Amino acid sequence: MKEKKSxxxxxxxxxxxxxxxxxxxxxxxxYIVLLMINPAGAxxxxxxxxxNHLNYPTKPAQMKYLGNTLVKxxxxxxCALSINFxxxxxxxxxxAAGQYVVGAGACLxxxxxxxxxxxxxxxxxxxxxxxxxxxxxxxxxxxNVNEVISGIMLNWIGLYLVNMILATxxxxxxxxxxxxxxxxxxxxxxxxxxxxxxxxxxxxxxxxPLSIVIAIVIWIVLNKTKFGYEIRATGFNKEAARYxxxxxxxxxxxxxxxxxxxxxxxxxxxYLSGYEQxxxxxxxxxxxxxxxxxxxxxGGLNPIGTIFSSYFIQHITSGxxxxxxxxxxxxxxxxxTSIIIYLCGFVxxxxxxxxxxxxxxxxRAGKSGR
Amino acid sequence: MIILAEAPYAIEMLHITKLFxxxxxxxxxxxxxxxxEIHALLGENGAGKSTLMSVLFGLYQAEKGxxxxxxxxxxxxxxxxxxxLGIGMVHQHFKLVQCFTVLxxxxxxxxxxxxxxxxxxxxxxxxxxxxEKYGLSVDPDAKIEDITVGMQxxxxxxxxxxRDNEILIFDEPTxxxxxxxxxELMVIMKNLAKEGKSILFISxxxxxxxxxxxxxxxxxxxxxxGTVDIKDTNEQDLSRMMVGRDVKLVVDKDPPKIGDVxxxxxxxxxxxxxxxxxxxxNVSFKVRQGEIVCIAGIDGNGQTxxxxxxxxxxxxxxxxxxxxxxxITNMPIRxxxxxxxxxxxxxxxxxxxxxxxxxxNMVLQRYFEPQFLxxxxxxxxxxxxxxxxxxxxxxxxxxxxxxxxISRSMxxxxxxxxxxxxxxxxxxxxLVAVQPTRGLDVGAIEFIHKSLIEERDAGKAVLLVSLxxxxxxxxxxxxxxxxxxxxxxxxxxxxxxxxxxxxxMAGAKxxxxxx
Numbered sequence: 001m002k003e004k005k006s007x008x009x010x011x012x013x014x015x016x017x018x019x020x021x022x023x024x025x026x027x028x029x030x031y032i033v034l035l036m037i038n039p040a041g042a043x044x045x046x047x048x049x050x051x052n053h054l055n056y057p058t059k060p061a062q063m064k065y066l067g068n069t070l071v072k073x074x075x076x077x078x079c080a081l082s083i084n085f086x087x088x089x090x091x092x093x094x095x096a097a098g099q100y101v102v103g104a105g106a107c108l109x110x111x112x113x114x115x116x117x118x119x120x121x122x123x124x125x126x127x128x129x130x131x132x133x134x135x136x137x138x139x140x141x142x143x144n145v146n147e148v149i150s151g152i153m154l155n156w157i158g159l160y161l162v163n164m165i166l167a168t169x170x171x172x173x174x175x176x177x178x179x180x181x182x183x184x185x186x187x188x189x190x191x192x193x194x195x196x197x198x199x200x201x202x203x204x205x206x207x208x209p210l211s212i213v214i215a216i217v218i219w220i221v222l223n224k225t226k227f228g229y230e231i232r233a234t235g236f237n238k239e240a241a242r243y244x245x246x247x248x249x250x251x252x253x254x255x256x257x258x259x260x261x262x263x264x265x266x267x268x269x270x271y272l273s274g275y276e277q278x279x280x281x282x283x284x285x286x287x288x289x290x291x292x293x294x295x296x297x298x299g300g301l302n303p304i305g306t307i308f309s310s311y312f313i314q315h316i317t318s319g320x321x322x323x324x325x326x327x328x329x330x331x332x333x334x335x336x337t338s339i340i341i342y343l344c345g346f347v348x349x350x351x352x353x354x355x356x357x358x359x360x361x362x363x364r365a366g367k368s369g370r
Numbered sequence: 371m372i373i374l375a376e377a378p379y380a381i382e383m384l385h386i387t388k389l390f391x392x393x394x395x396x397x398x399x400x401x402x403x404x405x406x407e408i409h410a411l412l413g414e415n416g417a418g419k420s421t422l423m424s425v426l427f428g429l430y431q432a433e434k435g436x437x438x439x440x441x442x443x444x445x446x447x448x449x450x451x452x453x454x455l456g457i458g459m460v461h462q463h464f465k466l467v468q469c470f471t472v473l474x475x476x477x478x479x480x481x482x483x484x485x486x487x488x489x490x491x492x493x494x495x496x497x498x499x500x501x502e503k504y505g506l507s508v509d510p511d512a513k514i515e516d517i518t519v520g521m522q523x524x525x526x527x528x529x530x531x532x533r534d535n536e537i538l539i540f541d542e543p544t545x546x547x548x549x550x551x552x553x554e555l556m557v558i559m560k561n562l563a564k565e566g567k568s569i570l571f572i573s574x575x576x577x578x579x580x581x582x583x584x585x586x587x588x589x590x591x592x593x594x595x596g597t598v599d600i601k602d603t604n605e606q607d608l609s610r611m612m613v614g615r616d617v618k619l620v621v622d623k624d625p626p627k628i629g630d631v632x633x634x635x636x637x638x639x640x641x642x643x644x645x646x647x648x649x650x651x652n653v654s655f656k657v658r659q660g661e662i663v664c665i666a667g668i669d670g671n672g673q674t675x676x677x678x679x680x681x682x683x684x685x686x687x688x689x690x691x692x693x694x695x696x697x698i699t700n701m702p703i704r705x706x707x708x709x710x711x712x713x714x715x716x717x718x719x720x721x722x723x724x725x726x727x728x729x730x731n732m733v734l735q736r737y738f739e740p741q742f743l744x745x746x747x748x749x750x751x752x753x754x755x756x757x758x759x760x761x762x763x764x765x766x767x768x769x770x771x772x773x774x775x776i777s778r779s780m781x782x783x784x785x786x787x788x789x790x791x792x793x794x795x796x797x798x799x800x801l802v803a804v805q806p807t808r809g810l811d812v813g814a815i816e817f818i819h820k821s822l823i824e825e826r827d828a829g830k831a832v833l834l835v836s837l838x839x840x841x842x843x844x845x846x847x848x849x850x851x852x853x854x855x856x857x858x859x860x861x862x863x864x865x866x867x868x869x870x871x872x873x874x875m876a877g878a879k880x881x882x883x884x885x
Contacts, residue, residue: 224748224749225747225748225749226737226738226743226746226747226748226749227747229730229737229749232726233723233726233734236723236724236725236726237719237722237723237724237725239719239720240719240720240721240722240723240734241723242683242703242720243681243683243703243712243714243720243721244703244734244735245702245703245704245705245706245707245735246704247702247704
């Protein structure tokens with residue numbers, strides 16, 4: 001007999017419900033923290049975080065600031081895809097943060113020092129990001145070095161290396177790298193008419209649609225191709241993949257190279273829009289790569305879901321700046337948005353780990369049948 | 371506990387129906403356990419035995435039906451309720467704390483304390499009295515990790531008795547025991563029944579049921595088939611009830627038609643992961659077309675490492691392997707797979723990606739072949755589905771939702787059938803089958819033995835690695851005995867006896883084996 005699974009039993013519906021639940025929980029706890037700090041402004045505070053660009057009264061202003069949120073969503077989505085892709089092979093690519101950093105270094109160096117046009121800058125970024133992933137992959141495949149350890153170490157190596165290299169293209173009076181718009185206009189990503197849709201927000205470029213296309217491509221690679229079949233088999237059961245003659249070492253390295261390229265490209269999507277300049281005195285790894293972890297899990301480990309979760313997380317992050325500064329110190333905005341983001345990410349993470357552990361236990365207990 | 375003498379049944383499960391998505395696990399099942407009897411519950415893997423017991427234990431709630439204790443309806447919502455009703459269970463995989471002593475494990479959860487201090491003396495007295503009464507010899511102060519499996523099982527039994535359980539469930543208790551330990555367990559179970567305990571004995575081993583049980587209830591594919599008195603039945607009838615058709619308990623086969631040498635192993639040595647010595651030492655032998663060669667031996671004598679070396683999962687320390695005249699000693703696994711099919715020992719570790727659907731597992735060894743790809747990159751879902759449906763049909767692999775069933779949710783027997791279907795259908799000259807019938811029921815075992823013999827008759831070389839003496843004697847054409855990593859004897863199953871084979875396996879007898 002066959003019976004159709006009920007609506008609530010479908011995995012996709014469950015994933016979406018779980019994500020929504022996490023969001024509500026995250027917002028609730030964020031609200032409680034605001035209440036604890038200063039009950040007077042808590043209600044308005046959480047509302048203004050949620051409203052983000054809608055805090056502006058006029059439509060054109062709203063569109064302009066929605067554009068800004070999207071500009072930062074694109075790199076976040078790329079980092080999330082990097083982590084998502086590697087996670088399917090059973091690898092936790094915390095090194096995405098460092099791959100993002102070297103991506104930033106590569107694209108800014110190519111744009112400002114070498115004066116190259118944007119397509120070449122993107123290509124160089126992909127190569128350098130990929131190399132950073134390659135290092136983690138080789139260490140993992142041939143030295144059995146845990147990818148989390150080597151990834152974190154490479155994050156810091158990357159940060160200081162990039163600070164050093166970009167010091168050659170910084171403005172003489174500030175720690176920031178030169179403006180691409182005034183140094184090498186050809187390196188700016190084209191807007192292709194998108195800017196006019198967002199009240200002439202010149203930072204809105206092809207990076208945004210491109211990142212969505214890449215998410216869809218990643219989904220197709222994972223679910224529809226031979227390579228995706230191997231990657232997911234390796235992630236689910238490494239021993240069975242080896243038994244089936246899959247080249248485990250090659251797949252580990254290739255996955256991390258692709259992951260590195262994705263995260264690196266994310267940095268290029270931000271910095272080649274001209275939205276931000278790199279500060280060569282920064283002493284912490286940009287949070288983009290880490291927020292990508294939260295976006296991955298909130299997106300239910302699905303590249304398509306990640307598009308939406310990345311937007312949500314960036315929405316909340318940007319929304320934090322609308323918190324009333326006269327009631328809350330400015331650091332509180334970061335605190336609240338971080339609480340919301342990480343709760344969103346990690347509630348799902350715990351759920352996944354728990355199901356994994358339960359499955360393992362059931363495998364052990366149920367070796368001889370149902 | 372007060373026992374109402376007038377109620378004839380200690381526990382009754384009446385018209386139990388339990389549904390899972392895509393499958394009726396229990397369909398109107400009735401099970402009545404008399405006080406003081408040993409009642410066997412017989413059924414193939416996936417017949418619904420475990421589900422029924424989970425309902426009794428409150429792990430699942432039945433959609434329909436009623437449970438009665440001493441004639442009175444009861445509700446069992448969770449395992450604690452079951453415990454309060456005096457129902458205890460010895461699980462197939464023991465639930466013991468390895469670094470605790472026997473006594474500590476027995477009292478775990480029901481400790482008597484005085485002012486927060488553990489009072490062990492009384493408990494020890496009670497345990498010793500119980501072990502004497504029922505002939506359960508254990509050392510209460512030995513640590514679990516130091517004692518034999520049989521003794522661990524006795525600890526589990528004592529745990530139930532210590533809690534004054536009246537209804538004892540044994541879930542496939544003999545699967546992990548040696549023949550001597552099985553005999554002892556049979557005596558213990560009879561003693562327990564004589565003392566008024568009611569025993570539910572879950573098994574698919576017919577000879578054990580014939581020996582120890584008073585009555586037997588049979589399930590098949592989730593349905594209740596019937597309950598019979600053991601004294602009025604025999605093994606053949608029971609197996610017919612269980613499988614639904616006549617089952618050949620003895621394997622039929624023609625004399626082998628032996629051809630060219632397919633596999634030629636010379637001086638194979640494989641390192642051990644557990645200790646410094648090599649696990650496989652200087653093993654040489656040949657396997658030819660049309661014969662089933664069996665590597666027999668007691669578990670842990672190097673068979674696992676031998677297979678890893680042969681199939682490429684582990685490198686050799688020294689020696690060479692030739693397959694169909696080609697040197698495959700250092701060949702990658704994918705390349706070897708063109709000539710060799712491998713039914714692995716551990717179907718969960720190696721054989722299947724449990725989170726993949728059945729159809730994806732069916733192509734695990736050939737997803738890269740052109741007919742399963744579009745343009746060399748994209749998976750051809752339609753071709754994969756068709757191929758999987760074909761194999762499911764040909765090998766009678768049963769699952770809730772066919773090709774799209776997640777493999778994890780299938781029963782062990784059907785998982786094994788899926789692996790066998792995949793390995794036999796792909797191209798190969800040599801089939802390596804490692805304990806292919808482990809943990810399976812007679813119906814599935816019969817099917818697998820038949821498949822192996824068909825392989826042989828089709829001119830393939832078959833290498834069977836088995837721990838089951840009966841299987842070794844029945845299926846193989848030639849027996850090689852492995853002891854401590856060496857081949858210590860070559861026997862002809864038609865000319866040898868189980869006793870002689872046992873002597874070789876125990877290392878008491880040996881001879882030079884040359885390829």
